[in-house]
Amino acid sequence: MVSGLINANPIIYEKKERRSRTAPTALQDEYAVEPIDQQEIFDHIRDIKDPEHPYSLEELKVITEEAVEVDDQRNYVRITFTPTVEHCSMATIIGLCLRVKLMRSLPSRYKVDIRVAPGSHATEAAVNKQLNDKERVAAALENPNLLDMVDECLAPSYY
Template sequence: MTLGLINANPVVQAKKERLVRTQEDQYRDDGVDPLDIYEFVRDIRDPEHPYTLEQLSVLSEESVTVDDKLDCIVIKFTPTVQHCSMATIIGLCLRAKLKGCLPLHYKVDILVSPGSHADEDSVNKQLNDKERVAAAMENPNLRQLVDECIYSDEI
């Protein structure tokens, strides 16, 4: 943990059981399934705490929507506090985790939930600007933090 946490005492939910999917659900031919995407990102660790985004209620099953007609996936996350300085990092973690696992034709929008962050517009703009995301991921320190959140053994 780092000193001076923005939210030193977050509310932590119990880890949920993995969803049991029927064989029919697992082999959908009509596009990407929102629950599969959620299952893939739910275990990302929060940058400030040893808890997952799911445990901190930053993500939920309802956080992911898919529009197969528009080939668009939207993930909305809710930071634990209005002035969360890690909101952009959380969004980068979501984007990095999804990269490579989705069909290329899908557009992914990652947004903070409306009204959940003081700089909502700025964070959303940063997370959905390809050049800004690419530049951020080229920073070795930032990339290391993202990788630690995505591939944490502690969970």
């Protein structure tokens, strides 16, 4: 494994069994009548790969289904994630991956709020500010190296 990792030996958790539902290839379109729910959002983001490890965010318990909030009536989704260590330098990248995955799959009417779990990161306020500022997110996605890293984390895995 690569040396110099922030968390060289993370705890790996078992993935939850997928419940029967259509495959999470795309979320509903702009005019869908059936509401989007917590399980649907979680199924869509659970396989995002960690930027440092060959595990999904679900396997590292960075995201859980309980940390997904959806208010379909108000077109609002909040994801609260927990980095594996409080000084994780990849927290912003993880949040950016979550945001990009939802930007690419949710209808545009949804407001997405990505947050670090309270007390789980040393620079929680700064990370939250970066992840929820449209201009900062747009600037980050203009960086080709950063975009490549995000795309790598979002790529389907076959392990």
